[in-house]
Amino acid sequence: MQANKFKLSVLTALLTLSFNAHADATTATLEQKLEQLQQEMQALKQQLAEEKAARMQQVDTAVKAAVADAVPETSNDTSIGGYGEVAYSNYKDGSVKDQIDLNRFVLFFGHRFNDRLRMYSEFEIEHAIASAGDKGEAEIEQAYIEYNLLPKVNLRAGLMLMPLGILNETHEPPTYYGVFRNEVETRIIPTTWREAGLGLQGKLLDSSLEYNAGISSGFDATKYAGNAAYGIKDMHGEASQAAANNLALYAGLNYRQPGWLLGGGVFTGNTAQNGVSDITSPALQGKNARLTLWDIHGKYSVGNLEMQALYARGTLGDTQAINDAAVIVPGDGKDAAPKSFYGWYGQLAYHVWRKDEMRLTPFVRYERFNTQASVDAGYTANPLNDETVTTLGANFNLSREVVFKADWQNYKTDPLKDRFNLGVGWMF
Numbered sequence: 148m149q150a151n152k153f154k155l156s157v158l159t160a161l162l163t164l165s166f167n168a169h170a171d172a173t174t175a176t177l178e179q180k181l182e183q184l185q186q187e188m189q190a191l192k193q194q195l196a197e198e199k200a201a202r203m204q205q206v207d208t209a210v211k212a213a214v215a216d217a218v219p220e221t222s223n224d225t226s227i228g229g230y231g232e233v234a235y236s237n238y239k240d241g242s243v244k245d246q247i248d249l250n251r252f253v254l255f256f257g258h259r260f261n262d263r264l265r266m267y268s269e270f271e272i273e274h275a276i277a278s279a280g281d282k283g284e285a286e287i288e289q290a291y292i293e294y295n296l297l298p299k300v301n302l303r304a305g306l307m308l309m310p311l312g313i314l315n316e317t318h319e320p321p322t323y324y325g326v327f328r329n330e331v332e333t334r335i336i337p338t339t340w341r342e343a344g345l346g347l348q349g350k351l352l353d354s355s356l357e358y359n360a361g362i363s364s365g366f367d368a369t370k371y372a373g374n375a376a377y378g379i380k381d382m383h384g385e386a387s388q389a390a391a392n393n394l395a396l397y398a399g400l401n402y403r404q405p406g407w408l409l410g411g412g413v414f415t416g417n418t419a420q421n422g423v424s425d426i427t428s429p430a431l432q433g434k435n436a437r438l439t440l441w442d443i444h445g446k447y448s449v450g451n452l453e454m455q456a457l458y459a460r461g462t463l464g465d466t467q468a469i470n471d472a473a474v475i476v477p478g479d480g481k482d483a484a485p486k487s488f489y490g491w492y493g494q495l496a497y498h499v500w501r502k503d504e505m506r507l508t509p510f511v512r513y514e515r516f517n518t519q520a521s522v523d524a525g526y527t528a529n530p531l532n533d534e535t536v537t538t539l540g541a542n543f544n545l546s547r548e549v550v551f552k553a554d555w556q557n558y559k560t561d562p563l564k565d566r567f568n569l570g571v572g573w574m575f
Contacts, residue, residue: 228255229269230319230574234326239565249275250327253288263295286385288339299349303361306343306386310359310399311412312336312457313444320572321550324496324510327568330536331490331516335459336442337380342395357401365395365416368436368469369424373481375532378488378518379438379463382418390424393417395438406448413441419465428472436465451498453508458491467523475526482519483526490516496542509541535559540568549573 231252237245253271260266269288277283291305308316314323314332318339323329332338346361366382367390374381384390395416402409418438422431442459463469469484470476477483496510514536519528540554550572558564 224259226255226257226259228257228575229253230255230572232320232570232572234568234570236326237567238563239567240563243563243566265293267291267293288341293348296347297349299351299354301348302345303348304345306341307346307363309340309342309363309397309412309414310401311340311397311414311440311442312338312459313408313446313455314338315340319574320552320570321544321548321574324494324508324542324552325512325538325540325554325568326552326570329492329494329512329538330514330534331457331459331492334377334380334518335461335488335490335516336440337378337383340383341385342397343386343389344394344397346397352402355403357403358399360398361396363395363397363416364389364391365393366418366438367420367424368418368431368434368465368484369420369422369426369428369472371469371473371484373473373475373483375482375485375488375518375529378485379440379461382438390420392420392423393435408444408446410445411441411443413439415439418463419468422472430468430471431465434465434468436463436469438463451501453494453496453498455494455496456492458489460487460489461485462487470523470526477525477527482529482532483522485519485528486521486523488516488518488520490514490518504544504546506544507541508544510539512536512538514538531561533560548575 229252232250233248234250235245235247251271251273252275253269256268256270258266268290270285271288272283272285274281274283277285287306289306289308291303291307294302296302310316312332314328315336315338317323318328328338342363342365344361344363346359346363348357348359350357364384364386366379367384368382369390370382370384371379372381393416395414397412397414399412400410416438417435419431419434419436421433422428438461440459440461442457444457445455447454463485466484466486473481473484475481475483492512492514494510494512496508498506498508500507514534516534517528518532520533522528536559537557538554540552543551545551552568552570552572554568556564556566556568
């Protein structure tokens with residue numbers, strides 16, 4: 148009996164070992180087949196992806212070929228754009244003429260000669276018509292060549308906008324608040340201000356810092372005629388057969404990040420032109436009459452709120468010689484040449500309504516400027532050149548390119564300028 152039990156135990160153990168060995172072999176075979184199947188599936192996916200990419204490349208090549216056949220190769224080399232604005236002013240004082248005016252109409256022409264060489268230009272007509280018998284003006288606002296020396300270094304040569312302030316380089320009507328350009332960037336920084344010159348422009352710090360610097364034509368003190376309402380703007384040559392005995396240096400920096408901008412600029416150069424210009428001025432011969440104008444500015448946007456501020460200041464040397472050249476004497480009613488001038492403003496705007504590209508944006512701007520902050524001893528500054536302006540209004544954008552504007556302006560020193568303005572502006 149014991150022998151039979153022993154035999155049964157041995158038989159059971161042998162059967163168990165045989166079953167386990169068979170199961171292990173079966174499992175190994177299944178794992179191998181599963182791994183092989185996964186490899187085959189991966190290879191199939193790779194093949195399908197390659198076939199899809201090849202088909203997409205074929206389609207893309209065919210589309211580009213069709214476009215190239217349908218559109219001339221040089222069709223995108225020349226570009227056309229522009230901007231314009233019409234304004235209506237109703238003055239509070241009935242003795243002042245209300246006015247409607249096509250302030251300016253500007254056409255932009257650009258051309259790309261190749262991947263590194265470009266041309267930019269703007270042609271402007273102010274006040275609808277320009278001839279010898281009216282107040283209009285036809286002028287070239289920009290005309291320069293830009294050559295890409297390095298990935299972030301461009302060489303510019305020609306008639307260029309000076310990199311001071313916010314408005315001077317970006318002044319299309321939909322880009323600023325108010326029917327008219329702000330007073331500080333019109334009377335202190337003589338927007339639109341351009342000079343003929345040679346310079347470098349580009350970007351640094353992952354393109355967040357833009358620089359613009361060079362040498363250019365300067366102002367001409369022999370042109371000063373005793374009207375300081377617009378500071379030194381009358382001395383501007385505008386590259387129209389301008390005197391070039393004295394040249395100037397300029398530089399601008401703008402640091403940009405999403406939602407904000409911080410920047411500044413400087414322009415400096417002698418203006419006496421050795422007294423040789425359209426009219427010879429012996430009083431300016433051997434003089435410097437150095438003009439230095441600088442500014443700092445900033446913009447900040449958060450949500451629907453926009454804030455903007457700017458401060459600009461200028462100094463002018465040898466102003467007694469300038470007065471002598473213009474035959475300005477104390478008490479003759481003319482404005483003495485300013486030894487210094489300054490201006491600043493702060494502005495708040497809020498988007499109260501938006502729909503697609505349409506938006507309604509009320510704003511308020513406070514400006515303080517003095518175009519004759521100091522003059523030579525014996526002369527008296529014109530009190531009308533020391534002004535404070537408050538502007539309340541709103542911009543209504545039909546799109547990013549078209550805007551309707553309305554505002555009220557209050558002048559503290561000269562209330563004859565108080566007025567209600569309406570305007571429409573566009574760019575393309």
